[in-house]
Amino acid sequence: MNRQRIRLKVNGQAYDTLCSENATLLTLLREDLGLTGTKEGCGAGECGACTVILNGRPVNSCMVLALECQDSEVRTIEGETVNGGLSDLQKAFIEHNALQCGFCTPGMIMSARALLDKNPSPTREDICEALEGNLCRCTGYEPIIAAVLSAAGGEVNE
Amino acid sequence: MPAFLQPSSLSEAWSALKENEDVRFLAGGTDLIVLMRQGAVKCGAVMDVKKIPELSVFGFKDGALEIGGAVTCAQILEAHETEGPYGILKQAAVTLANSLLRNRATLAGNLCNASPGGDMIPASLVLGASVVAASPRGEREIPLKDFFLGVKKHVLARDEIVLRVVFPKIQGGGVYLKKRRIRGHDLAQVGVAGFYDGGLRFALGAVGPTPVLVDFGRIPEAELLERKAEIVETVAAEAKPITDIRASKEYRLAMTRLFAGRILDALSSCSRPLAVEEAAQ
Numbered sequence: 001m002n003r004q005r006i007r008l009k010v011n012g013q014a015y016d017t018l019c020s021e022n023a024t025l026l027t028l029l030r031e032d033l034g035l036t037g038t039k040e041g042c043g044a045g046e047c048g049a050c051t052v053i054l055n056g057r058p059v060n061s062c063m064v065l066a067l068e069c070q071d072s073e074v075r076t077i078e079g080e081t082v083n084g085g086l087s088d089l090q091k092a093f094i095e096h097n098a099l100q101c102g103f104c105t106p107g108m109i110m111s112a113r114a115l116l117d118k119n120p121s122p123t124r125e126d127i128c129e130a131l132e133g134n135l136c137r138c139t140g141y142e143p144i145i146a147a148v149l150s151a152a153g154g155e156v157n158e
Numbered sequence: 159m160p161a162f163l164q165p166s167s168l169s170e171a172w173s174a175l176k177e178n179e180d181v182r183f184l185a186g187g188t189d190l191i192v193l194m195r196q197g198a199v200k201c202g203a204v205m206d207v208k209k210i211p212e213l214s215v216f217g218f219k220d221g222a223l224e225i226g227g228a229v230t231c232a233q234i235l236e237a238h239e240t241e242g243p244y245g246i247l248k249q250a251a252v253t254l255a256n257s258l259l260r261n262r263a264t265l266a267g268n269l270c271n272a273s274p275g276g277d278m279i280p281a282s283l284v285l286g287a288s289v290v291a292a293s294p295r296g297e298r299e300i301p302l303k304d305f306f307l308g309v310k311k312h313v314l315a316r317d318e319i320v321l322r323v324v325f326p327k328i329q330g331g332g333v334y335l336k337k338r339r340i341r342g343h344d345l346a347q348v349g350v351a352g353f354y355d356g357g358l359r360f361a362l363g364a365v366g367p368t369p370v371l372v373d374f375g376r377i378p379e380a381e382l383l384e385r386k387a388e389i390v391e392t393v394a395a396e397a398k399p400i401t402d403i404r405a406s407k408e409y410r411l412a413m414t415r416l417f418a419g420r421i422l423d424a425l426s427s428c429s430r431p432l433a434v435e436e437a438a439q
Binding site for chain 2: 002004020021022043044045046048054057058059060062063064065067068070111130132133134
């Protein structure tokens with residue numbers, strides 16, 4: 001199997017490693033770097049479970065080849081950790097019961113994080129658009145929207 | 159196991175093409191990577207073309223709008239260049255899949271995937287787009303209306319890279335309406351674009367093996383509504399839909415008529431907002 005050198009930053013930490021030429025970013029994160037917080041769902045860009053932030057934009061990591069990310073900056077759910085604890089978004093998800101099985105949550109939070117980085121005071125519509133690529137089969141989405149609104153300091157009607 | 163190539167110039171790309179067989183070009187990857195993972199596409203090498211500087215152009219040159227081969231739908235949605243008459247590109251881009259995919263999917267990739275329902279195609283057709291492609295033999299410009307040969311088939315040779323899509327200087331306004339089953343990642347059941355700049359053009363997606371351009375030539379604005387029934391029927395006559403998992407051919411034909419009529423209404427009263435998206439609610 002041909003392997004090429006890949007250098008990139010994940011959650012601020014620099015990595016310099018070898019990866020298979022046809023590995024996806026998702027495989028690199030999970031299998032080579034041991035960052036298993038990012039999940040694989042459909043593997044076809046439909047569910048968003050594998051969402052990570054690549055150079056500031058949320059993307060499906062199952063649809064990006066690892067070698068496309070040379071010298072890139074990636075943020076994953078592991079990067080949400082603040083001083084060993086949960087981030088504002090993670091706390092808001094718990095507070096608003098925005099997860100049940102939890103499989104979509106890492107991707108959901110990364111999409112929400114990318115939105116808040118760009119737009120700290122999103123409207124409900126902004127949130128719906130930002131999360132339209134992330135499927136959740138448990139919550140019915142309302143608790144997730146409430147959690148993101150609340151993390152953004154917005155008003156939540158429940 | 160395909161090799162991964164990432165040239166940073168066209169000359170590097172041409173040398174890499176000589177050294178590798180059966181190369182597929184990778185832009186956003188939202189079609190190619192899925193097909194490769196499913197085993198539906200097998201190739202000797204994948205060439206990521208996004209580091210070639212010529213493919214990142216996005217702006218006006220001699221009055222024409224140039225959108226490079228690596229420019230994403232998200233960039234089109236954020237840009238000032240795609241406002242005014244080119245705003246129909248934004249109307250189409252916002253309906254393409256979902257925000258995650260739009261961060262990767264490119265305009266050129268959407269054209270080259272040559273899907274009958276490619277969302278950027280009808281809007282590009284009514285704007286009179288052409289595709290500038292380069293190969294080791296040189297460059298050529300192909301009018302988009304002559305670009306598609308069939309389902310997922312286009313006129314480019316295996317060693318031709320799309321450098322940019324060029325939209326001529328244009329006035330007027332356009333509307334893109336799309337029907338799909340659900341919001342989010344669903345593909346078009348029907349997509350209809352219309353544009354009026356003194357001349358009237360329609361383009362249809364997902365209702366035939368290739369997207370179709372219907373060019374009515376010049377029509378005085380006052381006649382747009384007077385001739386509505388005739389125009390709608392002429393547009394519908396170009397639709398040759400099939401029944402598949404997304405819709406029946408009868409439904410597609412009915413929606414083509416409905417959308418053509420609505421677009422005509424919008425085009426003939428420029429004061430009305432033109433950005434309307436017909437997603438299934």
